[in-house]
C-alpha cells in the first residue's frame with residue numbers, strides 16, 4: 335500500500351483528526367488528504383466526518399487495501415474481484431522478478447488444483463497466491479507447501495474450526511462417519527536456477543462462506559462448520575501464519591505431524607513410480623510420506639493419497 339495512504343488510514347483509525355491536522359502530520363496538502371479520504375471511501379472504508387474531524391468507523395469486508403490494512407506480514411497485496419487464476423498471475427509476477435507479494439482474488443474463473451484438476455472458485459472463498467524467493471536448495475521447497483497447509487490449519491482454528499491435514503497438503507475437517515470434508519487445498523509451483531529455488535508460488539484456496547450449493551461434493555466451508563467467515567481476516571491470518579512459519583521452518587514438520595489425519599492410517603498412494611498401499615508411518619523432511627507396506631518401508635515424495643476406510 336502506498337505509504338501516505340497507510341499513514342492516513344492509521345491516523346483515521348486513531349481518530350478523530352481534522353483535515354488540517356492530518357495534512358500537517360503527514361506533510362501533505364489538505365487537497366491530498368481529501369483525495370485519500372475519498373479514495374478510501376470508494377474502496378468501502380466507512381469514514382465519518384464529524385465536528386472533531388475524520389475517523390474510521392468501518393472497514394470493507396474484502397478488498398486490496400482492506401487486506402493490507404492491519405496485515406501483520408510484509409506482503410504487498412494485488413487484489414482482483416475476479417481473475418482466471420491467482421497462481422497464473424503470481425507466476426507472471428514471479429517471472430518478472432517480484433517477491434513477497436500476494437495475489438488475492440474474490441473469485442477465479444479458471445482456478446487450478448493439483449494434478450491438473452479444476453478448483454471451483456465462486457465468490458465466498460479466499461483464493462490467494464504468494465510469491466516468495468527463499469534462498470534454498472530445490473529439494474527443500476516442499477517444506478513451503480507443508481508450511482502453507484499448517485498455516486491454513488492455524489487460520490481455521492482461529493476461525494473456530496478444527497481442521498487436519500491429509501498428505502501432502504489437503505486441509506480437511508474430520509467427520510464422525512470417517513468421511514472428512516475438504517476445506518482447503520494448496521498448489522505450489524516453482525522455478526529453480528542451478529539447484530537453488532529462484533521463486534515459489536504458493537497458492538491456497540480456502541472455502542469460507544460458500545453454502546452446500548456452491549461446493550463440490552466432499553467439501554465443506556468454514557461457515558458450514560460454524561466458523562467465522564470474514565474473508566479479510568482469513569486472508570490476513572493465513573499470510574501472517576505463513577510468514578511466521580517461513581521464518582521458523584523447523585516448526586513446520588512437527589506441527590504438520592500433530593495436525594495430520596494421514597499418519598497411522600491405511601493409505602493408497604498413487605505416484606509416478608506406481609501405487610503404494612500400506613500404513614502411513616511418518617512424514618520426513620522435506621515432506622515425503624513413509625508407507626509401511628508390510629514388506630518394506632517405501633518413501634513417497636509426491637503423489638495422490640487416499641485414506642482407506644478401516645474395512646477396506
Ligand code: BTN
Nearest residue numbers: 419421445446447448519537539
Ligand atoms: C488442490 O488441488 O487441493 C489445490 C487447490 C489450490 C487452489 C488455489 S486457489 C488460489 C490458487 N490459484 C489457483 O488457480 N489455484 C490455487
